[in-house]
Amino acid sequence: MNTHSLRTHLKGVLHAVVVSALALGATGFSGGFSKGLAQFESALPEGFHDGEQGVVDSKGCTAFGWAADPDDRDSDLEVQILVDGKVLTTVKADLPRPGLDACPEGTCGFGVNLWGLITPGVEHQITAQAYDDETGAWVNLSSTPKFLTCWGYPEGFHDGAEGRVDQYSCNANGWTVDPDYPDRDLQVRVFSDGAEIASTFASLYRKDMDTLGICPGGTCSWYVDLWGVISSDEEHLITAQAYDVETDIWWDLEATPKSLTCQSPPPSTPRIWADPYGEYINGWDWPPGSHVELLVYREAEELYSAAQDADGSGAVGFDLHEGEIDLKAGDRVTLADGETTKELVVTDLAITQISSVTETVSGIHDPAYGFWIHVDNRQPDQVAFTETEWAATFAELNPGEWGEVSQPDIDGDETGFSFLVPNPHFSAFPEQEVVEGWEWPIGEAVHLAIDDPSTSDSPDFATVGVIEPAYWDGETPWLWIDFSASYDVKAGDVVSVAGSSGSAEHTVRALDVTEMDPAENVASGTSAPMAEIHLWPYYWDQPLVVNADGDGNWSGDLDGIGFDLKPGDTVRASIVDDRGNETAVDRTALRPISIDIRPLSELNLAACRYPSTLIPVALLSEEDFDAGSVDPDSIFFGRTGSEAGVVRAGWNDHPMQYRPDVNGDGFRDIVYYFRLGDTGFSCADIPEGKYSVRVDGWLTGWAGDYGVEGVDFLKLFWFFN
Helix, strand or coil: CCHHHHHHHHHHHHHHHHHHHHHCCCHHHHHHHHHHHHCCCCCCCEEEECCCCEEECCCCCEEEEEEECCCCCCCCCEEEEEECCEEEEEEECCECCCCCCCCCCCCCEEEEECECCECCCCEEEEEEEEEECCCCEEEECECCCEEEEECCCCEEEECCCCEEECHHHCEEEEEEECCCCCCCCCEEEEEECCEEEEEEECCECCHHHHHCCCCHHHCCEEEEECECCECCCCEEEEEEEEEECCCCEEEECECCCEEEEECCCCCCCCEEEEECCCCEEEEECCCCCCEEEEEEEECCEEEEEEEEECCCCCCEEEEHHHHCCCCCCCCEEEEECCCCEEEEECCCCEEEEEECCCCEEEEECCCCCCCEEEECCECCCEEEECCCEEEEECCCCCCCCEEEEEEECCCCCEEEEEEECCCCEEEEECCCCEEEEECCCCCCEEEEEEECCCCCCCCCEEEEEECEECCCCCCCEEEEEECCCCCCCCCCCEEEEEECCEEEEEECCCEEEEEEECCCCEEEEEECCCCEEEEEECCCCCCEEEECCCCCEEEEEHHHHCCCCCCCCEEEEEEECCCCCEEEEEEECEEECCEEECCCCCCCEEECCCCCCEEEEEECCECCECHHHCCHHHCEEECCCCCEECCEECCCCEECEECCCCCCCCCCCEEEEEEHHHCCCCHHHCCCCCCEEEEEEEEEEEECCEEEEEEEEEEEECCCC
16 A cells, blocks of 8 residues: 555545544544544634724734644744834734634734834735745635725823803813823813913823823823813813823814803892702792792703792692603703793702711712711711712711701802601522622622521631612612622621621521423412512512411412513522511522524433534524524523523634524524533533433523523433443
8 A cells, every 4th residue: 555545545544533433422533533634634724814904003013813723733833023024023822712623722813013113104905824834835814905094193081070160160180091001291272262261281181091000100181271262151162182292183082062151149038959879850938829949951952841839838849750861960050930040050069978887978069069967857966078078977876767968159159959867778689699789888898697507616707898879770888798708698698788887687498499481470489487578670669578388388469469470580589587577589580491402413412522513502582482592691500590601713713603593494594603611511510320310401591581491301311431
């Protein structure tokens, strides 16, 4: 047999062996097969030049992509970047680039920052090539060359007020930074109605610029006081520009120009009370029976208008909830009766902490306005001020007491609101191993302790959490501590949360939700015998209260509160103590769907010794359900339906999928792939002395506004004993 025939024969043998092994699920064998073939024939490097092209800013001025050698996929190839046909630099393709079959180790990426290396403002041809060791040639990657023009213009915002403002908001301010030289203090000029009125440098410190890393040290903001510079009570168009040294051009900042009217102080006649938390506007001392009109503006936009006749005491009241208005600092409120017009700019007044431990109420205020506070008609013993903060100390503060704080302007109009001395409390979620807390102030550190009375340790678990603004509105104080990796909380455990403003303690109760039945509109479960269960559908206005029987079984018909349970709806079941703390379980109603593990096979086999094996799972469409509507980012498959995500591949990290009609019912299904090692299944599931085991594989996901779940069997087996 000649050499060529021998090579062909051996390749055929290798191919047959691999096909047989893959049929039994031994996908890990494919790497060895590729290396075997490499002994017989050489292949050129493969890869992509993924960088941008066209006109880009400094951040997009890059060349990146991936390159791999089919002859040896574990090797890190050399990649050279050419600019206009000349070599600029050479790098190794050794950066992480997961999800590519071309490089199993996931380190075949490369990236070169071209900013500062090529001439800005000029179009360049960028070429990416990989070096082939076997041929000694540089090979162009796919999608190369690209044509790139890089510019680094000043970036920034004109953040100043807009619309009608008082003296203290009559300014222009913002930030700007030069991407060419972030340390450079850029020159800023301000125009009013097209005429330059001021020039400054963006060199002031701003905390958010520092926190977000916008500019080194956070010193890239600017401020120009316009009061007395532009005429008051007249509308002006304010423009802010930053100077680019490289191009010698002044560039308009984002959000410029702004229309600004700096108004003189209004006369001190009837009064306005604006409550930005209760969303209410009150007026006092208007002529009885006069027709009073309300207007609310944000910047130059009219947000809301209404009118009322003043009552016998000269009072009017407007509920902004009717107009779905969220009153904010800087909003402008006017009340007018044809004779008198009163105007108020809502101030940045807030309470940041109420502590029954230290008997103090503290917060922020606008120092340009007055300040007043009381609790249950008791005046504070002392009020301390800094530039924007205040702290009022009382002889005593008790949970549940009401107070009031306000800031009057020069003619008696006030921004103000009522407040309640809080009752810090929390929810304990035994299923999620989470504690969620409420009514501690934002920024406060709290100590979580969990004690199992049956053990000698006290506590059995402890950690620290920080109260943060809630993600859904950015304002509500919220605590979320996930200790699922450290402790399994259970019925009987005593949970305590303590901070400087207050503390709470709760004994965890037995509670479970066993069924959510949209067809019957019923939620059911088990709990401690005779327990009172609160069932609250998310975002509903009231809970349903039911009682468990003597065996701890309970069931709630949600018709009782007018709620229609649908797939995707979540209901919280809880047992609440007298302080408002609760043991809680959240359960979402899912739509059952059909799935088929390893479609077109009735055996559903998976060799447990090969965790890299890809398991195909088909989601089956129905007449009223399109399997393709399930978001692949939401799909998980495994022991409980929360383990393995969809396998992704390619330079754009797309889900591995195809859309056949698996069961021949005339509806297109969709097949996704999952790695066995990510599913939670392993050889440990096979009983001792056995060679295989049948397990249930669950799939969950979301199709728009409802969840889905399906189950099929998977048979794990030992490939070798």
